[in-house]
Amino acid sequence: VGGQQCEARTNAEKSKTLARSFFPPKPTTPSVPTNHTYPPPINYTSTVTQEQITCMIGKLKPYKAAGPDEVSNSVLINCLDILVDYLYFIFSAIxxxxxxxxxxxxxxxxxLRKVGQSRYDLAKSFRPIALLCMFGKLFTGMLAEDVVFVCESMNFFLPTT
Structure with missing residues (x-):
């Protein structure tokens, strides 16, 4: 970790080593410029549609691990016709x-272990994955698409070459 090699013997030591490897300390200087002039805020309210919900659920892969809510992707995919109206009212209320x-x-x-590593006694041979609550993941996914749409329509993104 941090260029140092040390041996972790207990689960607590291993946990601390992996945590330091996965989550480095915050930078000492902020990346946000000081005294930056921001454009005026836009007047926009997110709206959720049943089509968006259907599209987001359609993008899910069925056999992924569930998060703490234990809602699997396959349940949403296979019960979409039953759930879409309920999800619409919940997501619209947010x-x-x-x-x-x-x-x-x-x-x-x-x-998780990184595939093909020669040594699994090193912290860099592992990677973290986040298992999120499914309904939160669906809602924030739709919100992210909304933000991208608004930014593109307002020409907030710099042109790519």
Whole structure:
């Protein structure tokens, strides 16, 4: 970790070593420029549609590990016709009521071995994955698509060459 080699014998020591490897310390200087002039805020409210929900669920891979809510992708995929109306009303209420369910902010960080490593006694031979709550992941995925759409339509992105 950090160029140092040390031997971790207990699970607690191994956990600390992996945590330091996966989550480096915060930078000492902020990356946000000081005294930056931001453009005026735009007047935009996110709206959720049943088509968006259907599209987001359609992008899911069925056999992925579930997060702490234990809702599997395959349940959403196979029960879409039953769930889409309920999800529509739940997701529509979030921006309207300015409320978000705290349970959707929970996640599980699982540690996986990197394939093809010659030594698994080194912290760099492992990688973390985040298992998120499914409904929160769906909602934030739709919100992210919304943000990209608005930014593109307002020409907020620099042109690519």
């Amino acid at each position: 921006p309207r009521l300015n409320a978000y369910y705290d349970g959707w902010l929970e996640w599980i960080t699982a540690v």
